[in-house]
Amino acid sequence: MQYRTLGKSGEKVSAIGLGCMGMAFAYGQRDDQESQATLELALDLGINFWDTADMYGQGYNEEQLSKVLATRRKDVFLATKFGFRYKEDGSTYFDGSPDYLRKACDASLKRLGVDVIDLYYSHRVDDKVPIEETVGAMAELVKAGKVRYLGLSEASANSLRKASAVHPITALQSEYSLFVRDIEKEILPTARELGIGIVPYSPLGRGALTNTLRDISSLDPTDFRRNLPRFQQEAFEQNLRIVTALEKVAGDKGCTLAQLALAWLLAQGEDIVPIPGTKRRKYLQENAGAVDVQLSNDDLQSINSLMGGYQISGERYSEGGMKLVNR
Template sequence: MKYRILGSDGPRVSALGLGCMGMSEFYSVTPESEAESISVLHRAIDDLGVTLLDTADMYGRGENEKLVGRALTGGRRDKVVLATKFGIHRDPETDERTVRNDPEYIGTAVDASLSRLGVDHIDLYYMHRRNPDVPVEESVGAMAELVRAGKVRYLGLSEVNAETLRAAHAVHPITALQSEYSLFTRDIEAEVLPTARELGIGVVPYSPVGRGLLTGAITSLEGLAPDDFRRDNPRFSDGNLEANLKLVAELRAVAEETGHTPVQLALAWLLAQGPDLVPIPGTKRIKYLDENSAAADIELTAGQLARIEAAVPHGAASGERYSPTSGQRMESR
């Protein structure tokens, strides 16, 4: 594994982190999933040198944080940079989602996450989504208090625009920005990524392989479990899926030329966009973890990068990132 510094003064982390969301929800979870997910986490930490683990309090209604905490036994806690998020509140009875960034909620949320994770501090604490009714200066001010209290070491934001990023950074240094970024989703390249680079903020791309589309493993909706959230995602709808799979076929052709898999090429392309990027592909299967991690060693030539760009041009993906009813509230860019 290769390593990068997250932000101008942040922690040293593996060039590829591990997104843990799907281990507890959204991508279909079975009774056998937990044991396999623990094995994935142990393999990532013990054998592959993966150090950045990403979770959130809303994943599995807190169960994902508990699972990650259970995996950090046997001295593994000190080997990782542990990231979690607050901000998307799920009603325990109706599961209705609201975005909360008020200082009182932040203080309650961090203590709950620390308890579920079973740790005395969180390395990187993100505001998962922003509620525009709460000034970001108030929210980041409250997050900064957590740093001073020793509960949190570094601060992050997720899915904010350039203006919000700049305002937040003026209150307290923001170490990382987590945003969706992949060959299929390049919105941040216009304003957000340049602003992050100007301010010395590291960028953590989530869904770096298009929620699995860029792996080449998905060929139809029939291959997805009935409770897989992608069945309601616009990019997986019938017409859009067909168009997107044509792009994946083009990427597969380039992958075969280079001797890699489509997912490895998609991750290597992201890593080549700059040393300040640390993608967090998610998986709950060891074979996919191994495949993903190998992408850190791929050095793409200028010609190969151009071939990838030609195969999946900027803005070519069909469909929106989220459905209007998903509850994933994001700032416009």
Template sequence: MATVGRIKLGSEGLEVSAQGLGCMSMSSGYGTPKPEPDMITLIHHAIQRGVTFLDTSDIYGPHTNEILLGKALKGGVRDKVELASKFGISFSDGKVDIRGDPAYVRAACEASLKRLEVDCIDLYYQHRVDTRVPIEVTIGELKKLVEEGKVKYIGLSEASASTIRRAHAVHPITAVQLEWSLWARDVEEEIIPTCRELGIGIVAYSPLGRGFFSTGAKVVESFSEHDFRKRLPRFYPENMEHNKTIFERVNEMAKRKECSPSQLALAWVHHQGNDVCPIPGTTKIENLNQNIGALSLKLTPEEMAELESYVAADAIKGERSGPGIATYNTEGDTPPLSSWEAA
């Protein structure tokens, strides 16, 4: 079996596997946590295949996903991976808050280091932007953590273009994490060009449309009671009835290409450039292997255009996020929220 290649993420020296592994679904977000031994086996398999860029957050669980990663990285495994985690979504007493004040930044980092059982986090993202705290103040504290050796590189997640620019002026931002897939392309207008202008790497979460490009409308049948995707408008029954035709077209093209629809959708993200690292999540080794297979799939400009024609903005029904779901907006980063959204 071929292993995954490497890419440079951003212009500060970070090198990661060309495809990463989003670890959230192992512990939260998409239903009940999966058995810990199975997930550790999956993580080790990913590393053996060359998928060494592992993505977690303190809010996944909360906390349990970082603990899982900490256990998986024991026994000499830590040196083989690029470890990314996030802070900024605070969950306590049943309430969710976005925080970026210096005291919280430092406390969150110290707590993550303990749960992960590491001395340093390779890439540390602000998970969501706290609009009550100037981004310069938040990044200023992160800069101190870099100087102290607790963090190697700084990232932002779901930030607006203006915030990215302001943050980058304080300390180089290595990567911006954002939702990017065939049916989530709003970032292409302003965010992606800003990152490329500044030499910032792009990490694409949910590159398979949160499972939509794996099984189409059938994906909703797998949603458990606690799966937050139930609150995403695109998965509402009335919208899915319309959106399922998108999957059917992608699936038809996949048959012509002799690949799976998920491999085709993932290959589309890979073809966006060598500064882009998608981090599809999975809890199954067979799905991980299939995702790796997308790296060897070649798409012509004509095939890229054909795929994009299936998912024109007016062809998709429903917003990508729902009420109370924390995602960026171009006017002011994170809106108020009553519940948290994974990524």
């Protein structure tokens, strides 16, 4: 495994991190035994940057990680997130208030079984609470020794500037992949100006950039992708044309499509640390192998040229979900 420095923290994290959401939430049935084995293999492979959130399985994912952290805490750079709350009907709303985040942090520490969280993110930006108030309360957690570094997720350039004026922001976690590149225009340059590391989530397009998903009818009935615009039949079939074209590029490079997609992200800058999510060892090993894929400038130009010939079909979230991003 290769390692990169996360933002201005000085911390060395694996160039490929591990998104743990799918172990407990959103992607069909759980397999706790395989998830446990995947976490243990991650450490054997040198993948030390783990990402979770308190909403994943309503805290269950943090509890899953605690079983490994109990004996391997020093080997993990641990990130979790707060802010999404559940209503009685199962729907969610976002709460970035100081009172709530203090309680959320204590609850996460307890579920994770740790004394300190390495990187604590606000899962979104609350449009009803000034970002300065949210980050100010997060900074108090740093002073209290409960959190080491602060992060934001899906924040706009303006929010990054306001937040950074209150306390250093170590990382911005936003969706970024060959399919989703909207942060490149303003957010990415601002983050770089401020010394904020970039942590792309869904770097494999929620499985679309792996070529393992060719038929959405094969998805588990509980899989949240069934409700996403990009995974509706017409949009999905259009995007498969892009996947097929990229698959040929990957074949020419002697790697899988997933490895190509991750290598492309890694090549966008040393400040980028993608966190592909998986709950299976075989995909974890495949993802880890992306660090060995070297893309030349000609390769990158070829991929960008190829992508320029297509239009990505379908939004990445529902209309309500889209209102929560880049704000």
